[in-house]
Amino acid sequence: MSIDRKKKAASTGPQSIDGTRSDVLRAAAKLFRNQGYAATTLRQIAEAVDVKAGSIYYHFDSKEQILDEVLDTGIRVVMNEVRTRLDALPAEAPCRRRIEAAIEGHLVGMLQHGDFTSANIRIYGQIPAGPKKRHRAVRAAYANYWDQLLAECQGKGGLRADVSVSVLRLFVVGALNWTVEWFDPRHGSLEAFIRQISAIVFDGISPHATASNLHRLRPDSREQRR
Amino acid sequence: MSIDRKKKAASTGPQSIDGTRSDVLRAAAKLFRNQGYAATTLRQIAEAVDVKAGSIYYHFDSKEQILDEVLDTGIRVVMNEVRTRLDALPAEAPCRRRIEAAIEGHLVGMLQHGDFTSANIRIYGQIPAGPKKRHRAVRAAYANYWDQLLAECQGKGGLRADVSVSVLRLFVVGALNWTVEWFDPRHGSLEAFIRQISAIVFDGISPHATASNLHRLRPDSREQRR
DNA sequence: GTCTATAAACTGATAGAC
DNA sequence: GTCTATCAGTTTATAGAC
Numbered sequence: 001m002s003i004d005r006k007k008k009a010a011s012t013g014p015q016s017i018d019g020t021r022s023d024v025l026r027a028a029a030k031l032f033r034n035q036g037y038a039a040t041t042l043r044q045i046a047e048a049v050d051v052k053a054g055s056i057y058y059h060f061d062s063k064e065q066i067l068d069e070v071l072d073t074g075i076r077v078v079m080n081e082v083r084t085r086l087d088a089l090p091a092e093a094p095c096r097r098r099i100e101a102a103i104e105g106h107l108v109g110m111l112q113h114g115d116f117t118s119a120n121i122r123i124y125g126q127i128p129a130g131p132k133k134r135h136r137a138v139r140a141a142y143a144n145y146w147d148q149l150l151a152e153c154q155g156k157g158g159l160r161a162d163v164s165v166s167v168l169r170l171f172v173v174g175a176l177n178w179t180v181e182w183f184d185p186r187h188g189s190l191e192a193f194i195r196q197i198s199a200i201v202f203d204g205i206s207p208h209a210t211a212s213n214l215h216r217l218r219p220d221s222r223e224q225r226r
Numbered sequence: 227m228s229i230d231r232k233k234k235a236a237s238t239g240p241q242s243i244d245g246t247r248s249d250v251l252r253a254a255a256k257l258f259r260n261q262g263y264a265a266t267t268l269r270q271i272a273e274a275v276d277v278k279a280g281s282i283y284y285h286f287d288s289k290e291q292i293l294d295e296v297l298d299t300g301i302r303v304v305m306n307e308v309r310t311r312l313d314a315l316p317a318e319a320p321c322r323r324r325i326e327a328a329i330e331g332h333l334v335g336m337l338q339h340g341d342f343t344s345a346n347i348r349i350y351g352q353i354p355a356g357p358k359k360r361h362r363a364v365r366a367a368y369a370n371y372w373d374q375l376l377a378e379c380q381g382k383g384g385l386r387a388d389v390s391v392s393v394l395r396l397f398v399v400g401a402l403n404w405t406v407e408w409f410d411p412r413h414g415s416l417e418a419f420i421r422q423i424s425a426i427v428f429d430g431i432s433p434h435a436t437a438s439n440l441h442r443l444r445p446d447s448r449e450q451r452r
Numbered sequence: 453g454t455c456t457a458t459a460a461a462c463t464g465a466t467a468g469a470c
Numbered sequence: 471g472t473c474t475a476t477c478a479g480t481t482t483a484t485a486g487a488c
Contacts, residue, residue, distance in 0.1 A: 099431075118351075204426065204429040206322075207383055
């Protein structure tokens with residue numbers, strides 16, 4: 001029996017160094033992401049970390065407490081990546097560079113902690129009222145962080161002014177959030193992906209005179225305009 | 227008892243004219259959206275349409291069959307709105323206008339059938355393998371529809387060429403999908419919203435010389451560039 | 453810290469009356 | 471078409487042994 005445990009723990013790899021408690025959170029995030037909160041049973045979480053269901057109650061008071069921690073982690077890892085990059089920029093950095101740094105941090109945070117961030121995004125609209133209300137403050141803080149960045153840039157003329165900051169933030173962060181659902185590292189590096197997404201966010205899908213499509217500016221290959 | 231039924235049916239409004247079967251689908255879509263598939267019980271669906279749980283099995287073979295129809299409806303209503311608008315355009319319509327029509331159709335379809343479309347987006351990643359596999363063809367057909375539109379435009383130079391069609395489609399459709407999670411009609415009309423979203427999708431968040439921010443082009447109010 | 457055993461409630465689905 | 475009654479299985483959470 002203890003032999004079985006050691007074997008499984010070894011196959012679980014270096015994740016187990018933090019102990020059962022963190023293992024439960026990681027397993028829960030993955031299951032919440034792929035099945036939803038209500039559909040995930042404590043027995044499934046327990047089995048994933050090679051423990052019996054009853055043992056979980058030594059580390060957590062309830063299933064809802066596990067949910068609380070998974071939700072908060074999903075936002076905090078992203079916020080940390082964004083804040084780190086923005087704090088590293090010089091104070092006089094132009095808006096485009098600052099927003100690029102925020103986009104990069106958001107994407108890196110999302111894609112490197114996919115189970116926590118994807119679980120957060122997927123299940124937030126489906127959880128009970130209690131956890132939803134408790135988690136709201138963490139979400140609001142992150143939204144506020146973006147709003148301040150964007151509002152400052154819009155005030156300086158570094159951001160389009162015909163759309164409100166809140167709509168810009170909801171659109172951009174929403175679009176970034178969704179990339180975790182379809183980004184595939186087999187189709188290219190994360191760095192290249194970040195550059196592409198940044199380009200679309202800043203300049204849209206319209207054709208631009210970039211190095212890779214300059215040839216399109218020859219009149220005969222241009223689409224007819226009206 | 228039959229009095230109670232009539233009273234409830236009247237309060238349910240004109241939705242009931244299609245009969246219990248459609249009522250079940252509408253109620254299921256709403257519950258799936260807000261609680262997830264597994265968390266929604268047949269008893270909850272039954273209660274929402276003022277019927278007993280056992281009665282649902284007269285109209286549907288299983289809970290999974292209800293899921294199948296809710297999922298398919300969520301994509302089909304959107305695809306119909308998009309196709310209707312594109313088919314109404316003249317054959318020589320420029321790419322910008324065609325893509326604008328697709329964006330408008332997608333947003334109208336999503337926001338006017340919010341429970342079906344939001345349920346689809348929210349729970350697709352969390353449902354059992356059977357329904358997921360069955361639904362895949364409907365999703366692929368819609369993705370293909372966008373890909374053909376975008377590929378044709380990119381070939382004509384009507385779309386930026388430094389990002390692949392599939393990434394452009396995934397980003398744009400993903401961003402549009404997410405708007406159903408935050409669009410609030412109290413903050414403005416649907417028409418104005420569509421114009422704003424189209425503007426961001428085509429030209430990005432960078433400042434532009436539009437009528438509403440021309441004053442920003444005065445040199446002294448412009449952000450310092452480097 | 454983890455286990456077993458169990459309580460109390462709920463689940464999808466079926467059978468048969470009306 | 472809808473109802474009631476019920477089956478067999480599952481759920482979260484608890485109690486107490488080790």
